[in-house]
Amino acid sequence: MVFIENLYRVLSDKIYYAFIKEDRFMYLVNGWSISVQLTLFAAILGIFIGMFIAIAKITGKPPFAQIADWYVSIIRGTPAVVQLTIIYFIILADVNLPKTVIASIAFGINSGAYVSEIIRSGIQAVDKGQTEAGRSLGLSYSQTMRHVIIPQAVKNILPALGNEFIILLKETSISGYIALDDLTRGGTLIRSVTYDSMTPLLTVAYIYFLMTAMLSALLAKFERRLRSSD
Amino acid sequence: MIKVINLHKYFGDLEVLKGVNNEIKKGEVVCVIGPSGSGKSTFLRCLNLLEVPTRGEVIIGDIALTGNMKDIDKLRRHVGMVFQQFNLFPHMTVIENIMLAPVKVLKKSKEEAAAEALELLGRVGLADKANEYPSRLSGGQKQRVAIARAMAMNPEVMLFDEPTSALDPEMVGEVLEVIKALANEGMTMVIVTHEMGFAREVSDRVLFMDEGIIYEEGTPAQIFSNPQRSRTREFLSKVL
Numbered sequence: 001m002v003f004i005e006n007l008y009r010v011l012s013d014k015i016y017y018a019f020i021k022e023d024r025f026m027y028l029v030n031g032w033s034i035s036v037q038l039t040l041f042a043a044i045l046g047i048f049i050g051m052f053i054a055i056a057k058i059t060g061k062p063p064f065a066q067i068a069d070w071y072v073s074i075i076r077g078t079p080a081v082v083q084l085t086i087i088y089f090i091i092l093a094d095v096n097l098p099k100t101v102i103a104s105i106a107f108g109i110n111s112g113a114y115v116s117e118i119i120r121s122g123i124q125a126v127d128k129g130q131t132e133a134g135r136s137l138g139l140s141y142s143q144t145m146r147h148v149i150i151p152q153a154v155k156n157i158l159p160a161l162g163n164e165f166i167i168l169l170k171e172t173s174i175s176g177y178i179a180l181d182d183l184t185r186g187g188t189l190i191r192s193v194t195y196d197s198m199t200p201l202l203t204v205a206y207i208y209f210l211m212t213a214m215l216s217a218l219l220a221k222f223e224r225r226l227r228s229s230d
Numbered sequence: 231m232i233k234v235i236n237l238h239k240y241f242g243d244l245e246v247l248k249g250v251n252n253e254i255k256k257g258e259v260v261c262v263i264g265p266s267g268s269g270k271s272t273f274l275r276c277l278n279l280l281e282v283p284t285r286g287e288v289i290i291g292d293i294a295l296t297g298n299m300k301d302i303d304k305l306r307r308h309v310g311m312v313f314q315q316f317n318l319f320p321h322m323t324v325i326e327n328i329m330l331a332p333v334k335v336l337k338k339s340k341e342e343a344a345a346e347a348l349e350l351l352g353r354v355g356l357a358d359k360a361n362e363y364p365s366r367l368s369g370g371q372k373q374r375v376a377i378a379r380a381m382a383m384n385p386e387v388m389l390f391d392e393p394t395s396a397l398d399p400e401m402v403g404e405v406l407e408v409i410k411a412l413a414n415e416g417m418t419m420v421i422v423t424h425e426m427g428f429a430r431e432v433s434d435r436v437l438f439m440d441e442g443i444i445y446e447e448g449t450p451a452q453i454f455s456n457p458q459r460s461r462t463r464e465f466l467s468k469v470l
Contacts, residue, residue: 065407129313130319136280137331138303148319155321
């Protein structure tokens with residue numbers, strides 16, 4: 001009994017100092033909001049970039065296909081932290097934009113490379129006979145893409161794309177490198193005032209896990225709906 | 231109707247078609263036979279530019295297929311194609327498969343396209359399958375839908391690329407019946423096939439292809455009963 005009483009007291013103390021005192025939980029709330037914003041904008045930007053890059057690669061028009069190749073190679077070949085800091089401290093150093101916007105752009109550029117590969121492989125996995133059937137009926141290339149290929153490619157793409165967004169959400173945890181107060185940095189800030197690592201870090205981990213679990217569930221539901229024609 | 235002049239096709243260094251010449255008249259049913267690898271399918275696919283000829287000319291109606299993309303799309307509306315692997319669109323129902331091109335290419339209204347699609351499905355004996363997805367159909371049913379889909383564009387020529395080769399034996403008959411009915415209606419057709427009995431019965435003219443050229447051609451009676459050249463005889467002795 002004494003043990004449980006002690007445990008209870010220790011835990012409630014820890015929680016009090018980590019979150020309640022001086023409204024420290026606001027570090028996590030504000031950080032969470034930043035992390036979500038970053039992920040959302042970066043995902044949207046990533047899809048746009050990814051589509052253009054994938055189309056450039058598939059159609060293979062000389063200058064564009066080459067540029068797309070370089071872009072994907074460079075982004076995949078360097079760490080995201082390095083990309084983020086290069087964009088913040090060098091490329092956009094003299095541009096007066098909020099940090100959140102700069103980080104969103106950086107993560108969007110990063111994600112776009114991976115999304116483009118996902119979209120490209122999804123489109124190319126659709127049987128060549130489908131294109132031939134579409135074209136032989138007199139549909140143009142873009143009509144065939146829109147009505148025949150893309151709807152089938154989406155099914156191939158969706159699981160991998162969901163995975164990419166989960167990775168992206170977790171990747172935003174490096175925003176602290178440009179002094180952006182995201183969820184991870186919220187935990188770090190609490191840790192530095194309370195000298196207690198366990199409570200804020202485990203809480204941060206749990207919040208990330210909750211978010212990715214919800215994302216996974218959402219995607220699984222969406223996938224099931226798309227499988228209805230099989 | 232279709233004129234093929236000195237058609238050559240290379241895949242890399244491999245010369246698949248080595249100068250094919252022929253003329254197909256309106257209303258004619260032409261079967262193309264020959265050993266595998268002889269260039270039959272490539273020849274057929276050159277007729278609607280699914281393969282772009284390396285050299286030579288294909289003239290359909292009064293349009294010469296030279297590679298102008300706008301013309302190709304326009305021309306393909308008049309040339310229907312049926313594939314060995316059916317190539318139905320799996321994410322659309324049977325009737326949506328048939329309506330897609332008339333609605334998107336010919337700009338027909340959905341109501342009009344649906345009515346025509348149902349009529350075509352009736353002709354291939356599948357009116358009751360209109361709202362099924364292709365995954366629910368047998369091979370023979372899929373191929374009949376594919377024929378209806380090609381017919382929905384009101385083509386002047388129909389090309390068949392081994393339409394029964396991917397089918398279980400018991401389903402070959404139902405597909406051949408549909409093709410025969412089309413032939414009797416006067417549709418111009420080019421059929422690549424391994425069904426010799428069918429070729430003999432349905433065609434006005436038979437082309438025997440070997441090693442990238444039309445090695446021998448003639449009426450079915452000539453080719454099947456009295457072939458003139460050695461390799462034709464050799465091939466037919468193996469398959470008949």
